[in-house]
Amino acid sequence: MTRPRFDFDKPVNRDNTLSAKWNYVKESVGVEDALPMWVADMDFETVPEVKTAILDRAQHGIYGYTARSNDYYEAIIDWNLKRHGWKVDKNWITHSPGVVNALFTAVRAFTKPGDGILIQPPVYPPFFRAISMNDCKTVLNPLKVEEGRYVPDLADFADKVGSGSVKLFILCNPHNPVGRLFTQEELRVMGELCLKHGVIVISDEIHSDLLFKPHRHVPFASISEAFAQNTVVCTAPSKTFNLAGLSTSNIIIPNDELRHRYDAANDQVAQKSHNIFGAAACEAAYRHGEEWLDQLMSYIDENRRYAVGFIEARLPQLKVYNPEGTYFLWLDCRSLGLGNQELEHFLLHEAKLWFNQGYTFGKEGDGFVRINIGCQRSTVEEALNRLEQAVHSPVRQG
Ligand SMILES: Cc1ncc(COP(=O)(O)O)c(C=O)c1O
Numbered sequence: 001m002t003r004p005r006f007d008f009d010k011p012v013n014r015d016n017t018l019s020a021k022w023n024y025v026k027e028s029v030g031v032e033d034a035l036p037m038w039v040a041d042m043d044f045e046t047v048p049e050v051k052t053a054i055l056d057r058a059q060h061g062i063y064g065y066t067a068r069s070n071d072y073y074e075a076i077i078d079w080n081l082k083r084h085g086w087k088v089d090k091n092w093i094t095h096s097p098g099v100v101n102a103l104f105t106a107v108r109a110f111t112k113p114g115d116g117i118l119i120q121p122p123v124y125p126p127f128f129r130a131i132s133m134n135d136c137k138t139v140l141n142p143l144k145v146e147e148g149r150y151v152p153d154l155a156d157f158a159d160k161v162g163s164g165s166v167k168l169f170i171l172c173n174p175h176n177p178v179g180r181l182f183t184q185e186e187l188r189v190m191g192e193l194c195l196k197h198g199v200i201v202i203s204d205e206i207h208s209d210l211l212f213k214p215h216r217h218v219p220f221a222s223i224s225e226a227f228a229q230n231t232v233v234c235t236a237p238s239k240t241f242n243l244a245g246l247s248t249s250n251i252i253i254p255n256d257e258l259r260h261r262y263d264a265a266n267d268q269v270a271q272k273s274h275n276i277f278g279a280a281a282c283e284a285a286y287r288h289g290e291e292w293l294d295q296l297m298s299y300i301d302e303n304r305r306y307a308v309g310f311i312e313a314r315l316p317q318l319k320v321y322n323p324e325g326t327y328f329l330w331l332d333c334r335s336l337g338l339g340n341q342e343l344e345h346f347l348l349h350e351a352k353l354w355f356n357q358g359y360t361f362g363k364e365g366d367g368f369v370r371i372n373i374g375c376q377r378s379t380v381e382e383a384l385n386r387l388e389q390a391v392h393s394p395v396r397q398g
Helices: 025-029 048-059 070-084 099-110 126-132 154-161 184-196 256-268 276-288 290-314 340-350 377-391
Strands: 093-096 116-119 137-140 144-146 149-151 166-172 200-204 231-235 249-252 319-321 328-332 368-372
Touching: 048 276, 070 276, 093 099, 093 256, 099 126, 099 166, 099 200, 099 231, 099 249, 099 256, 116 126, 116 154, 126 137, 126 166, 154 166, 154 184, 166 184, 184 200, 290 319, 290 328, 290 377, 340 377
Parallel strands: 116 137, 116 166, 166 200, 200 231
Antiparallel strands: 093 249, 144 149, 231 249, 319 328, 328 368
């Protein structure tokens, strides 16, 4: 049954909701009226059935320790098969409150202090922290730009992964912040090299449902049985359905030994309990959220086209990378000639825009910003107008 169109243009007031994105602007960045387009949550209400499932569960009034139902697992399994053609077994699914938490757990499970862990900057900042806070060594395989798009540097990857010191590769696919969906061939080359050198792959696929047509997501573990046996796949309904505050993610580990090691690392910090509302929301989202998600991604795709077109036409001195997935734009502002601190200050104080600063994604992000376009079109329009005005202001030009 086709559902009515969801109205993603409708503004939703987020005042006084303890929203990290909206309610602490002054405290966080010192500017009251900076438009928040930073952290990865969206300004849209979730799937109606998710809201109903939470309300139904809340009606009961007892919120004690809780387990996961068979229907919960079935919803995850059906979703992965239908959306990504990946057949998941119930026994492979284990848990984490969040994917970042799972990354830290995986590092503790599969490495010892001093081991090398490979990542591909510019990349999601907690990847760096998961490594450094566990006293491991960060090994960088920066993405490179070829014909205007980011690609993995496979020759460098081969060198680094074969160096003997790398024990783990943390892959970000779809890639935050550059918005690439790596092709099966790119993934295959990296995965084969990891297998050859005994490097375990942690594949952070939290953005795997947020795709622009005709791009497809290839679950890393779906490529071959050998890949499945060497991979920890981090998934969650949180980015897809805007549920980050419900602390519920699903970590899929086909290899029994790796899964036991992961679970043991969770046990060491007594990380066992589940969020009762997160479970209800996750199941309802995967069961009923498909039509909503398809409409959402059409809407964000329009945001993407609008923003990329605007920047290319009216701010041609900036270079925007056209994403294949996620709800981020990665914008190269280096032509403005500002250092990182100056760029941040300019955007907050002159343009009144709160974007994620590129340098937080590694030094490859110096002079860049990440813009969250998971919001009403009117917000995107307002932001780009502010940016254009600030860049063209007589003070800057002078
Ligand atoms: C690549 C990536 N991994 C993990 C997360 C956060 O995951 P969680 O909130 O489940 O810890 C994000 C959020 O933006 C992300 O972009």
